[in-house]
Amino acid sequence: MGGPSPVRTLRGDGSIDAVTTDVQSNMPELGAARAHRELGDLLVRDGVISAAQLTQALREQEGTRERLGEILLRLDFLTDETLADALARQLGHRRYDPDRDAAEPPGLELIPVELARRHALLPLRLEARTLTVAMADPLDVEARDRLQRMAGGAQRELEILVGPAAAIEKAREAAYARVEDRRNVSQLISSVVDEMGRVPGEGEPDEDETQRRAEDAGVVRLVDQVIAQALQERATDIHIEPLERGLVIRYRVDGLLYDALTPPQAVYLGTISRVKILANMDIAERRAAQDGRFTYRRNGDEVDVRVSAIPTIHGQKLVLRLLDKTHFNFSLRDLGFSEEDYRSFLKAIHHPHGMVLLSGPTGSGKTTTLYAALLELRTEAINITTVEDPVEYQIPRLNQVQVNERKQVTFARALRSFLRQDPDVIMVGEVRDNDTAEMAVRAALTGHLVFSTIHANDAPSTATRLVSMGVEPFMAASALTIVAAQRLVRRTCGHCAREYRPADELLLALGLPADADPPTPYRRGTGCAVCRGRGFLGRIAIVERMAMTPGLRQLVADNRPAGEIRRLAIQQGMSTLRDSGLEKARQGVTTVEEVLRVCMSDE
Numbered sequence: 001m002g003g004p005s006p007v008r009t010l011r012g013d014g015s016i017d018a019v020t021t022d023v024q025s026n027m028p029e030l031g032a033a034r035a036h037r038e039l040g041d042l043l044v045r046d047g048v049i050s051a052a053q054l055t056q057a058l059r060e061q062e063g064t065r066e067r068l069g070e071i072l073l074r075l076d077f078l079t080d081e082t083l084a085d086a087l088a089r090q091l092g093h094r095r096y097d098p099d100r101d102a103a104e105p106p107g108l109e110l111i112p113v114e115l116a117r118r119h120a121l122l123p124l125r126l127e128a129r130t131l132t133v134a135m136a137d138p139l140d141v142e143a144r145d146r147l148q149r150m151a152g153g154a155q156r157e158l159e160i161l162v163g164p165a166a167a168i169e170k171a172r173e174a175a176y177a178r179v180e181d182r183r184n185v186s187q188l189i190s191s192v193v194d195e196m197g198r199v200p201g202e203g204e205p206d207e208d209e210t211q212r213r214a215e216d217a218g219v220v221r222l223v224d225q226v227i228a229q230a231l232q233e234r235a236t237d238i239h240i241e242p243l244e245r246g247l248v249i250r251y252r253v254d255g256l257l258y259d260a261l262t263p264p265q266a267v268y269l270g271t272i273s274r275v276k277i278l279a280n281m282d283i284a285e286r287r288a289a290q291d292g293r294f295t296y297r298r299n300g301d302e303v304d305v306r307v308s309a310i311p312t313i314h315g316q317k318l319v320l321r322l323l324d325k326t327h328f329n330f331s332l333r334d335l336g337f338s339e340e341d342y343r344s345f346l347k348a349i350h351h352p353h354g355m356v357l358l359s360g361p362t363g364s365g366k367t368t369t370l371y372a373a374l375l376e377l378r379t380e381a382i383n384i385t386t387v388e389d390p391v392e393y394q395i396p397r398l399n400q401v402q403v404n405e406r407k408q409v410t411f412a413r414a415l416r417s418f419l420r421q422d423p424d425v426i427m428v429g430e431v432r433d434n435d436t437a438e439m440a441v442r443a444a445l446t447g448h449l450v451f452s453t454i455h456a457n458d459a460p461s462t463a464t465r466l467v468s469m470g471v472e473p474f475m476a477a478s479a480l481t482i483v484a485a486q487r488l489v490r491r492t493c494g495h496c497a498r499e500y501r502p503a504d505e506l507l508l509a510l511g512l513p514a515d516a517d518p519p520t521p522y523r524r525g526t527g528c529a530v531c532r533g534r535g536f537l538g539r540i541a542i543v544e545r546m547a548m549t550p551g552l553r554q555l556v557a558d559n560r561p562a563g564e565i566r567r568l569a570i571q572q573g574m575s576t577l578r579d580s581g582l583e584k585a586r587q588g589v590t591t592v593e594e595v596l597r598v599c600m601s602d603e
Contacts, residue, residue, distance in 0.1 A: 039139075040068055042090050043078065053077045067137060080136075080164035087138060088162040096122075096134040096163025100495055102530040103175035107131065110150060113176045119143035120165045122172040131156050136165035178232055211273070211283065219270035223278075226271075227296055227320070229260070231303065233532070236322055236363070240275070242268055242315035254490045254539050255363065272309075272316050279307035287311050293390075296322075306390065323392050330372045335365070336540035338583065341575070344547050345482065349373045349451075354481030355444035357431075359456035359465070365488050365541050366453040367392055370427055373451060374398060377425055385421060387414035388429035403429070411436040419443060428452040434470040441471050444479040458577065459485045459546035460565040463556050477548075477557035485544040487598045489581055489590045490536035493525035500524050502592040510582060510596060523588035540589060542580040542598070 040054040049057075049072065057071045064071070069083050078086075088095045107123030110131075116122060120136035121143060131151040135143065138160045147158055226249060230238050235251035247268045249261040263271075273283045279292025289310045296303045304323040309316050332342055348356055356373070358366040371393055374384055378397055389403035389411075399421075401414050411428055412435035418426055431437045431454045444450040456462040462483040466476040499521040507513070525535030546552065546569045555565045570576070575583075581595035 039086060039090055043072075043086050046086070048082055048086065049077045067139065069137060080166050084136070084162050084164045091138055091160075091162070093138055093160050093162045096161040096168065098163070098167050098171045099530075101132075101134060101161060102495065102528065103171065105179060107133075108175055108179045111147070113172075115143075115146065116172055116176070117169075119146075120168060121147075122168050122175065123147075124161070126151075127156075129156055130159050132159040132161065134161045134163045134168050134171075136163065136168050138162050215274075216270055219267070219274050222267065223271060223274045226261070227303075227305070227322075228298060230320075230322060231298070231324075233260070234538075238318075238320040238322070240271060240318040240320070242312065242317060244314055247271070254534075254536055255488060256490075268315065272318060275307060275318055275320065276309065279305070281307065281309060286316055304390070304392075323390065330368060330375075332369070332372045332376060335369055335372060336584070336589075337543060338575070338580065341543050341545050341580075344545055345373070345484070346376070348482035348547065349376060349449070351449065351481050353444060353447045353449055355440065355450045355452070355479045356481055357462055357466075357483045358451075358453045358486055359459070359462040359483070360453075360486040361455070363488070364486050365539075366486055367429065369486060369541065370451045370453065371395065374425065374427060377449075382424045383422055384425040384427070385418050385423045386427035386429070387411055387418070388427070412439050415439040415443065419446075419448075423448055425449045425451070430454065431466070431469070437466055437469045437471050441466065441475050441479045444481075445475065450479075456485065458562070458566070459483050459544045459574065460562040460569060461485075463546070463548075463552075463565060464559075464562045467556070467559055473559045474557045477553040480548050480553075480556070482545065482547045484546065485577060487542050487577055487581075488539040489542055489584065489594045489598050491538045491540050492523055492588060492590055493528065493531035493535055493537040495530040495537070496526045496528035496535065497523045497588065498526050506592050506596055510578065510592065512582070520586060520588065522585060522592060524591045524593075536594075540584065542577055542584060542595075544575065544577040544580065546574050 040049075040058065043049045044051050044054050053072075053075070057068055057075060057077065060066070060071050060075075061068055066074075069087070072078050073080065073083060084095065087093070101124050103122055103124050104126070106126040110126055111121075111123040111133075119140055119142070121140075122134045123131065124134055125132040131147060133147060137143075144158060144160075148156075151158065226238065230251050233251055233253055235253050237252040237257075239248075239250040239252070239257065241248050241250065242265075246265050247263050248259055249263070250257045251260045276283045276290070276292070278294040280294070281290045281292040289308070291309075292307045294305050294307070296305050301324065306321040306323065308319045308321075311317075332345060337345060345356075348354070356370075358369060360366050367388075374386075375395070378384060378395075380397075383399070384397070385399040385401070387401045387403060387409075391400050391402050394400065401409065403409055403411060403414070411430070411432065415426070415428060415436065416439060426440075426443055426448055428436060428440050428450065429452070431440060431452050440450050440452055454462060454465050456465045460483075462485060463476065463480060466480075467473050500523065502522055525531055525537070527533035527535050531537045548556075549572055551568055551572070552565060555568060566574075578595065578599045581590065581599050582592070584590045585592045585595050
């Protein structure tokens, strides 16, 4: 018989040793007992537990044969985190970090979830010569033996990371759920294809056939899994698009679309009809645009799903917008404001009256910024009322009104009603017309603090946009406190970020010297399991903030062009969208290419 299988240990300096001692290899029971005694001595030496507590735990161990760590946890002598730290120090293993050490599909597919649960472990990476596993108990000989066999025996080494059982359990359940969802979607698509006898191209189905396909159990589960997978991917939109031959389902993640599924044409009719039934839309109407909505519930969370259907030459295309109304935990600092922008914006929103106006295209985070500002102001002493279309987040202590054109609840009508409700702060979701613009300006001039959004290209154009909508220039100049333009750029994934040098032509396109080295190196993501190989994870705001000064007010009152207002604002210290983006790139938060993609047209 051969010797013990090697176990790789990742040292603090990044080096890796293969060791086969009693403690760090597949050891007999005597070696495990010795290791547990050494663990106890280490905990006593570090002051984590007392000698008396160790003695008590060892006495209990004689009768129960539990592991020492389990007994110490059960007796509340230490915590999960403390035990993991001690084991990592004693055995020389690296600590498991859930944010950095993501579980990848190959390892999850190799190790059954039942085994992972039984031994409190999580397979992370399966490579040509290594299986990397996070374990709550690296002294579990049985688990390591089974892992070694499943990894191919001597063909692969085990690299063990040590982590708290609770953290490993949370990451394990989420990781295996993702793998299971993907497997379920594939199986559901196959079952639906088997069950559906004909496809839409073989004649126009009647209403009964459409209803039957929509209520098919496989289609119902498929639609549920598509939405669930989109939420796991952090998608904001789902696009269901018919092709000449087939179907494509795309998710919008961090502002960009990517293909998630390409099911066969046989599932098209059932999928489209199921979504339309959920959204209370007419499934028989295929030649006119429709809108609807429904609430998706999963694991206690509620997501508002807005559905839009339009006819195309190959059939109906659906877009589902996902709005998690119950979870809003952003602050202004979280959104990416620079310290100067943050102080200026904070000063403006604490002004007793006036108008705070944000601009940007759809999906640029304007409403999120206004919500964060309202949270800064929310106290029992202030009456805050909002009118929105739609209400994206439900926030306690805010009186939120949903626009309803059928019931004649418009922005302008709601705003008129608000003024009779003793408001301190008013948020108007969007200034769309002259009536809303005039009412919002009058409210700001009569002692109320008004937040709103408007469509404009930059901060100076935001100020002049009110005038172009029919508001008197002198009223707009007096009402405005601060105007800002906002965009969202994708964050560089912190798990796979590496230093790089952008191409010279990109630097020149952004007005930067190509031969100058930045104070800190530029960084970009190379792609990893955490970011799904995209190199980006999440988004952050870049802001062009223009606080109204006497000079800027005079230009607005004189109805001067936006370009003239812009020049004066820059002279007075306004940072442009491009400047804000490049500062984020210099900090390694995003990339030069991303700034160029978002901001080139704004300069």
